[in-house]
């Protein structure tokens with residue numbers, strides 16, 4: 001075929017390919033969604049409304065949480081062990097509000113702030129195994145950036161890179177071949193990815209969350225230890241004034257588009273091979 005004909009054919013195929021694009025994320029039914037999150041709360045702040053919609057539509061949402069978030073307290077009476085227990089309990093409550101049962105939450109158990117210093121071959125092997133076991137139709141994770149590194153704080157950047165490295169490894173059985181030979185796990189290609197916490201210039205997908213904004217707020221404030229005054233001196237409840245102030249601040253922070261509250265993502269079906 002001549003080059004001109006090829007170009008014409010390509011031009012004809014592009015609209016068809018666009019038309020065949022996936023069902024919108026918030027309209028999926030009966031699918032398996034795997035969410036990787038650095039800490040127990042990032043998926044709530046970044047994608048909590050979307051998770052609520054996915055659960056409402058009878059998808060199976062499974063969470064893989066890298067760290068136990070056991071350092072972020074200013075309370076001199078707090079210990080890491082106690083904070084990890086508190087964070088786990090709060091996360092289970094928070095996700096229950098969004099419709100995710102605690103049985104669907106996997107804890108990898110790394111210390112807060114230390115993900116970057118965990119043994120990296122083991123870390124990527126773990127995430128690869130999770131992907132090969134769960135075999136998600138859709139994967140959500142922190143955004144590593146499209147063309148340039150998205151500079152997150154420590155656990156966020158490590159979680160972002162490790163997850164996409166595992167997505168790549170999961171596809172080729174020769175990465176961690178023991179998973180096939182000993183565990184019977186087949187290679188798996190993740191078809192679609194939505195990255196939360198994207199760089200502002202790389203947002204290419206927005207999920208309207210007006211219908212579930214109240215649930216998102218309720219879920220976020222269930223992470224009591226993440227907000228003042230509990231961060232300063234732990235208490236497991238809110239007083240009404242602090243709660244109202246926090247909810248108002250969270251509402252202000254939620255991105256909006258065309259008058260609607262939205263969650264912003266970078267959508268991708270693959271990643272750069274350079």
Ligand SMILES: [Zn+2]
Nearest residue numbers: 038039042156
């Ligand atoms: Zn975080």
